[in-house]
Amino acid sequence: MTPNWMGVLVLTLCVALPVAAQDSRPDFAAEYQSLESAFRKESRDFQASIQKLFKEAQAKGAQVDYESLPKPPDADFVPRFEALAERSKGTDTELSCLLWVFQFGGEGVFAILPPSGEVKQPQKQTADMKAAAAIMERHASSPKLGDFAQGLMYRGGLPGNGDIAREYLAKLAKDSPHKEVRASAITAQLLPAHEGGDKAKAEPLIALLKKDYSETKIYKEQVEGILFEREFLSIGKVAPDFELSDIDGKSFKLSDYRGKVVYLDYWGFW
Amino acid sequence: MLPDEVKLVERLKDQPFALIGLNSDEEDRDVLKKKFAENKITWRNGILGNPSHPLPAKWNVRGWPTLFVLDKDGKIQYKGHSGEEAEEKIFELLKMKP
Numbered sequence: 569m570t571p572n573w574m575g576v577l578v579l580t581l582c583v584a585l586p587v588a589a590q591d592s593r594p595d596f597a598a599e600y601q602s603l604e605s606a607f608r609k610e611s612r613d614f615q616a617s618i619q620k621l622f623k624e625a626q627a628k629g630a631q632v633d634y635e636s637l638p639k640p641p642d643a644d645f646v647p648r649f650e651a652l653a654e655r656s657k658g659t660d661t662e663l664s665c666l667l668w669v670f671q672f673g674g675e676g677v678f679a680i681l682p683p684s685g686e687v688k689q690p691q692k693q694t695a696d697m698k699a700a701a702a703i704m705e706r707h708a709s710s711p712k713l714g715d716f717a718q719g720l721m722y723r724g725g726l727p728g729n730g731d732i733a734r735e736y737l738a739k740l741a742k743d744s745p746h747k748e749v750r751a752s753a754i755t756a757q758l759l760p761a762h763e764g765g766d767k768a769k770a771e772p773l774i775a776l777l778k779k780d781y782s783e784t785k786i787y788k789e790q791v792e793g794i795l796f797e798r799e800f801l802s803i804g805k806v807a808p809d810f811e812l813s814d815i816d817g818k819s820f821k822l823s824d825y826r827g828k829v830v831y832l833d834y835w836g837f838w
Numbered sequence: 839m840l841p842d843e844v845k846l847v848e849r850l851k852d853q854p855f856a857l858i859g860l861n862s863d864e865e866d867r868d869v870l871k872k873k874f875a876e877n878k879i880t881w882r883n884g885i886l887g888n889p890s891h892p893l894p895a896k897w898n899v900r901g902w903p904t905l906f907v908l909d910k911d912g913k914i915q916y917k918g919h920s921g922e923e924a925e926e927k928i929f930e931l932l933k934m935k936p
Contacts, residue, residue, distance in 0.1 A: 792895075793898035796897070796898060797898040801898065801914060803917070804914065806913050807908050810884070812893070814884060814885065815885060822912070823912065825856050826912055827854060827910050828855055828910060829908070830856050830858060830908040830912070831846075831856070832905065832906040833843070833857065834905070835859055837873060
């Protein structure tokens with residue numbers, strides 16, 4: 569009896585111990601996944617409730633009271649992602665959390681540039697820029713910073729955080745070891761210069777992108793459009809022709825409308 | 839936006855003018871056709887089928903709506919996102935009062 573019991577015990581320990589050891593190490597990636605899906609669910613519920621309010625108001629012919637609308641779940645989740653980032657410091661999960669906080673932890677463009685037109689300076693460092701600082705400090709050489717660069721571009725145009733955002737972009741454009749990240753950061757520097765008509769700033773960036781980055785994803789997605797716009801879509805140029813089919817499946821060309829003033833509207837119901 | 843366009847098309851129906859929509863909705867044509875009728879969209883729309891159709895990307899359309907006004911020679915006279923500014927340009931080109 570005794571030896572048998574010992575055998576069972578040893579066997580149990582052999583099987584159970586490694587499992588127990590694995591269990592005691594927190595699975596940060598899984599925690600991130602479940603936090604993220606909880607956030608997605610609450611966001612969907614939030615959007616559904618907003619749509620319902622608008623539909624109800626529309627049915628009654630009433631205006632929606634913007635003050636009484638429910639708030640998006642973003643702000644509640646910021647401290648939860650920040651806490652997970654802190655616990656998982658130095659791992660890939662920390663970067664995922666920081667990127668999340670960067671995306672959703674800002675004040676939003678309407679808080680900073682409200683419809684009233686009065687520009688508000690953020691009073692303190694917002695969660696998104698705090699996350700950006702941590703990303704630049706510990707993860708600046710990650711290959712996952714392409715979208716981060718695009719987010720920095722949008723913040724570069726806002727008051728308060730603009731200088732820091734542009735400084736981070738310049739660093740990524742120069743120092744990232746990953747071509748796609750550098751290309752994204754350079755494109756993020758180019759877009760505002762292009763839109764603002766700042767040729768002196770745009771030309772060298774375009775030359776650099778053409779020379780070294782023409783095979784990157786962002787080049788095909790964004791830079792080619794900018795180049796096409798500069799070449800063919802400036803005021804006074806003849807609009808390039810296209811052929812499309814209409815709602816009845818009949819095809820037509822833009823050039824069919826020569827002789828008329830044409831109003832082109834890129835749009836969707838969504 | 840849409841109601842303004844409905845009004846504009848009605849008002850300019852005897853003028854050398856055409857509104858062309860470039861629609862990026864992903865719905866089937868039948869569904870879309872119904873929606874067009876509900877919203878009194880009588881003008882021609884090129885159906886792109888989805889927002890990532892190559893045409894808007896090629897035209898560097900990064901926000902919706904993006905608007906262009908072309909003169910009778912097909913030359914671009916306005917590009918931007920403001921329906922009001924586009925309409926001003928249209929009336930100017932048609933030598934009409936807004």
